[in-house]
Amino acid sequence: MAKPTCVVVGVGPGNGAAFARKFNRQGCQVALLARNQNYLNELQAELNDAKSYVCDVTNSAQIADVFSRIQGEMGPIETLVYNAGSGHSCTIENLDIYEYESDWKINCQGCALFSQLVATEMIQRGEGNIIIVGATASLRGGANFASFASAKAAQHSLAQSMARHLWPKGIHVAYLIIDGPVGKSRALDGSARDNQAFLQPSDIADTAFFLTTQARSAWTFEVDLRPHVEKW
Numbered sequence: 001m002a003k004p005t006c007v008v009v010g011v012g013p014g015n016g017a018a019f020a021r022k023f024n025r026q027g028c029q030v031a032l033l034a035r036n037q038n039y040l041n042e043l044q045a046e047l048n049d050a051k052s053y054v055c056d057v058t059n060s061a062q063i064a065d066v067f068s069r070i071q072g073e074m075g076p077i078e079t080l081v082y083n084a085g086s087g088h089s090c091t092i093e094n095l096d097i098y099e100y101e102s103d104w105k106i107n108c109q110g111c112a113l114f115s116q117l118v119a120t121e122m123i124q125r126g127e128g129n130i131i132i133v134g135a136t137a138s139l140r141g142g143a144n145f146a147s148f149a150s151a152k153a154a155q156h157s158l159a160q161s162m163a164r165h166l167w168p169k170g171i172h173v174a175y176l177i178i179d180g181p182v183g184k185s186r187a188l189d190g191s192a193r194d195n196q197a198f199l200q201p202s203d204i205a206d207t208a209f210f211l212t213t214q215a216r217s218a219w220t221f222e223v224d225l226r227p228h229v230e231k232w
Contacts, residue, residue, distance in 0.1 A: 003049055005074045007031040009057060009114055014182055015133065017043055018201035019081045022209050024050060028079070031070045037119030055195060057084045058102065079129040079212055080118045082111045092146045098221045099133055103151040111155055115162055126170040129212040130160045135222075136179040163221050174211045178204065181224035196229050217219030 006023040006175060011034040012015050020030045020043060029049035032040050040052035052071060070077065084106055116131055116197035122128030138156035148182045156175060163173035182199045206227055226232060 002075055004031045004078035005029050005031065005070070005076065006079040006081065007033065007070060007077050007114075007118070008081045008083060009055070009110070010045060010082070010133075011040060012036075013039070015178075015201045015204055016083045019083060019208055020047065020050065020206035022202070022205035023079065023081075024048060026209060029074055030044045031077075034064065057114070058105040060113055063113050064117070065113060067114070069145050071121075073165075076121060076125065077128070079131065080114060081131045081133070081208060082114055083133045084110055085133065085135070086198065090162055095146050100147045100150075103147045104154065106149040108154040108158060110160055115158075115173075119162070119166060120215055121172045123166075123169050128171045129143050130162065130166070130171065130173045131208050131211060132174070132175065133178065133208075134159070136175065138175075138178055160221070167219065170210065170215075170216070172214065174220055175222045176204070176208060177222060177224045179224055180230045199225060201226055207221050 004027070006028040008016055008019045008023070008030060010125060011032045012227065015051065015140060016034065019146065020032055024030045025045045029051075030141065032052040033048055033055045034040055035054060036057055037054050038051070040054065044050045044052045051124040052160055053066045053069065054211055056062055073105075076092070111132060134156055135148075135152050137145050138152035141153070159173060159175040166173050166192065180199050182201060207223060211223070214220060
């Protein structure tokens with residue numbers, strides 16, 4: 001019996017790699033998508049049943065081509081984890097329109113295009129998971145996040161719309177809100193107390209995988225993840 005396929009879009013050394021490792025340990029074959037071929041090769045060599053695909057999520061033609069290749073080489077997609085993200089810090093008066101457009105394309109347009117492709121296939125089977133990695137900026141704009149917050153807010157609304165449409169069709173759409181810094185501090189002294197302020201990628205990945213195991217009678221749409229010392 002073929003292993004279920006998980007596609008991780010936006011694979012880097014933090015959350016992306018943690019998602020890939022978690023789903024791979026749980027018996028999935030994993031498609032690794034990012035722009036950096038060298039890093040993809042390193043992670044692929046570490047995992048069992050993984051394939052890497054170079055993909056720029058702002059390029060719609062490339063997205064369609066990569067999706068077709070994944071289907072042909074790995075079979076039906078059970079889970080999509082959309083982890084690609086971009087966030088430029090700016091106030092409205094110093095907003096750069098090219099950076100603004102890039103934030104929107106990466107956070108929202110790419111997410112919409114990948115979700116559209118996998119949802120069409122999942123609807124036919126009546127099952128599947130779409131996990132979208134967001135941020136607190138999706139719920140409230142900060143003074144210095146005119147570009148990033150608006151892109152994430154659009155992504156959040158997209159996820160809600162998809163969930164309301166796809167849940168009744170058996171497809172679990174869920175949104176992870178990451179509230180706090182991820183990884184370990186480089187600026188602080190590295191003490192145990194300092195490290196408590198950082199979310200660990202492996203713990204975020206545990207929650208993402210858990211969402212794919214929930215019974216249909218009690219699905220979760222939105223999960224806030226933050227360190228226990230984070231103020232909110």
